[in-house]
Amino acid sequence: MQWKKEITTRYSETGQDKIIHHSSYIVYLEVARIDFLKNVGFDINEMEKNNIFCPVVDLSIKYIKPLFSLDNIEVLAEMRRYSKLRFEFNYKIIRKGTLISTAKTLHCFIDENFKIIPLPQDLLQHMSQ
Amino acid sequence: MQWKKEITTRYSETGQDKIIHHSSYIVYLEVARIDFLKNVGFDINEMEKNNIFCPVVDLSIKYIKPLFSLDNIEVLAEMRRYSKLRFEFNYKIIRKGTLISTAKTLHCFIDENFKIIPLPQDLLQHMSQ
Amino acid sequence: MQWKKEITTRYSETGQDKIIHHSSYIVYLEVARIDFLKNVGFDINEMEKNNIFCPVVDLSIKYIKPLFSLDNIEVLAEMRRYSKLRFEFNYKIIRKGTLISTAKTLHCFIDENFKIIPLPQDLLQHMSQ
Amino acid sequence: MQWKKEITTRYSETGQDKIIHHSSYIVYLEVARIDFLKNVGFDINEMEKNNIFCPVVDLSIKYIKPLFSLDNIEVLAEMRRYSKLRFEFNYKIIRKGTLISTAKTLHCFIDENFKIIPLPQDLLQHMSQ
Numbered sequence: 001m002q003w004k005k006e007i008t009t010r011y012s013e014t015g016q017d018k019i020i021h022h023s024s025y026i027v028y029l030e031v032a033r034i035d036f037l038k039n040v041g042f043d044i045n046e047m048e049k050n051n052i053f054c055p056v057v058d059l060s061i062k063y064i065k066p067l068f069s070l071d072n073i074e075v076l077a078e079m080r081r082y083s084k085l086r087f088e089f090n091y092k093i094i095r096k097g098t099l100i101s102t103a104k105t106l107h108c109f110i111d112e113n114f115k116i117i118p119l120p121q122d123l124l125q126h127m128s129q
Numbered sequence: 130m131q132w133k134k135e136i137t138t139r140y141s142e143t144g145q146d147k148i149i150h151h152s153s154y155i156v157y158l159e160v161a162r163i164d165f166l167k168n169v170g171f172d173i174n175e176m177e178k179n180n181i182f183c184p185v186v187d188l189s190i191k192y193i194k195p196l197f198s199l200d201n202i203e204v205l206a207e208m209r210r211y212s213k214l215r216f217e218f219n220y221k222i223i224r225k226g227t228l229i230s231t232a233k234t235l236h237c238f239i240d241e242n243f244k245i246i247p248l249p250q251d252l253l254q255h256m257s258q
Numbered sequence: 259m260q261w262k263k264e265i266t267t268r269y270s271e272t273g274q275d276k277i278i279h280h281s282s283y284i285v286y287l288e289v290a291r292i293d294f295l296k297n298v299g300f301d302i303n304e305m306e307k308n309n310i311f312c313p314v315v316d317l318s319i320k321y322i323k324p325l326f327s328l329d330n331i332e333v334l335a336e337m338r339r340y341s342k343l344r345f346e347f348n349y350k351i352i353r354k355g356t357l358i359s360t361a362k363t364l365h366c367f368i369d370e371n372f373k374i375i376p377l378p379q380d381l382l383q384h385m386s387q
Numbered sequence: 388m389q390w391k392k393e394i395t396t397r398y399s400e401t402g403q404d405k406i407i408h409h410s411s412y413i414v415y416l417e418v419a420r421i422d423f424l425k426n427v428g429f430d431i432n433e434m435e436k437n438n439i440f441c442p443v444v445d446l447s448i449k450y451i452k453p454l455f456s457l458d459n460i461e462v463l464a465e466m467r468r469y470s471k472l473r474f475e476f477n478y479k480i481i482r483k484g485t486l487i488s489t490a491k492t493l494h495c496f497i498d499e500n501f502k503i504i505p506l507p508q509d510l511l512q513h514m515s516q
Contacts (some may be wrong), residue, residue, distance in 0.1 A: 060447035189318035
């Protein structure tokens with residue numbers, strides 16, 4: 001399953017080099033990831049109220065082309081099991097058919113004491129092979 | 130009592146117009162305010178662990194001159210009682226003796242249910258007349 | 259003329275007090291303002307390419323109720339002439355019919371040397387009385 | 388040569404999970420990198436005025452331990468040649484002797500038309516072997 005989230009870049013996310021700052025891409029990835037998870041029944045607000053957290057353990061991103069102020073982009077996200085207790089998201093950022101960035105984030109679930117907890121069974125079915 | 134907090138503006142806080150984005154000034158004010166409060170015994174982390182929160186109720190700011198990437202600024206902050214349950218901070222942002230911005234924030238204390246609680250007696254003594 | 263911009267708050271805009279940080283409201287105002295201006299023919303990217311800039315000179319905001327992660331909000335914006343060379347925006351942030359915040363920003367137009375330039379005639383017709 | 392930049396995390400950089408948002412680490416890396424480069428004669432503001440830009444091409448980061456509001460951290464940065472036209476920075480984020488995060492960013496130099504330009508000779512001498 002691939003999730004598509006449309007985002008318009010914000011003026012405030014540009015820098016003096018006139019392109020979107022590279023740290024904002026990280027936020028776009030999260031917006032798409034949280035939207036994906038909510039859509040399959042894992043609302044981050046509900047989870048955190050129940051003391052289940054889903055931190056980013058590892059992140060890598062390639063910046064292929066620059067983004068500009070008010071660009072309309074699509075963030076494509078896919079989820080994959082990575083190990084017994086970890087899963088990953090793979091992303092593509094696309095602007096009008098052009099690949100702007102690829103990225104990967106690695107996650108686990110933890111409780112309020114930062115102790116790792118098992119992956120929810122209901123989530124596994126939404127992971128790509 | 131006037132508090133002085135030195136901050137260096139960050140590259141990531143600029144925009145494509147090559148000046149520091151106006152929303153970052155709001156963060157600078159908070160950095161100075163939190164530093165002031167910590168210095169007089171009101172560490173925000175400790176307060177929030179005890180379910181005491183200090184929201185901004187009202188904010189106004191004048192942008193007099195632009196700030197640029199890597200500018201060294203001073204944020205001057207003073208605290209004043211505003212009413213029975215509210216107090217305010219007044220700020221000046223200065224760069225090399227030049228006034229860049231003036232601002233004011235209005236605050237109260239609330240508990241975890243957003244219920245207003247009295248101003249701590251220990252805090253009153255640090256407020257300017 | 260009143261402009262309505264729908265925004266979903268982002269997880270990354272929350273703070274440890276579990277509400278949206280007050281500096282993010284400033285960004286929401288700008289998103290609505292830039293969208294308004296683009297819609298009436300004043301695309302900020304085009305203007306800035308022509309060395310016309312529209313800084314915030316003054317800003318005031320009331321925080322009436324807190325916003326939370328992933329809230330769907332409407333930012334309502336209206337533009338008014340303020341003086342010969344200045345104009346203002348008035349905003350309301352609404353969540354499901356509830357007033358969350360009111361705000362006002364004051365603006366002028368400047369060139370690349372920070373020199374004030376006249377208000378464009380074409381913009382005046384979109385200003386409320 | 389290893390560069391050390393001290394930073395205090397900001398309250399505004401926390402999220403509702405009460406830890407510093409992972410996108411803020413990216414900003415900390417940049418603060419250290421820009422400080423390093425300025426210290427060896429490559430002030431980013433001067434470079435960009437001369438239409439020389441230094442984008443992030445690739446970034447990877449491991450989040451080992453969480454950071455909290457108002458933590459005092461050190462960002463250690465080292466620069467290494469990566470290829471004929473590219474160089475990398477390696478980082479460690481440390482809090483009171485504890486390793487919080489490791490990261491790597493890959494860079495090149497480009498002109499205002501996004502065309503890659505050679506690495507400055509003067510910069511090579513500051514790169515670690």
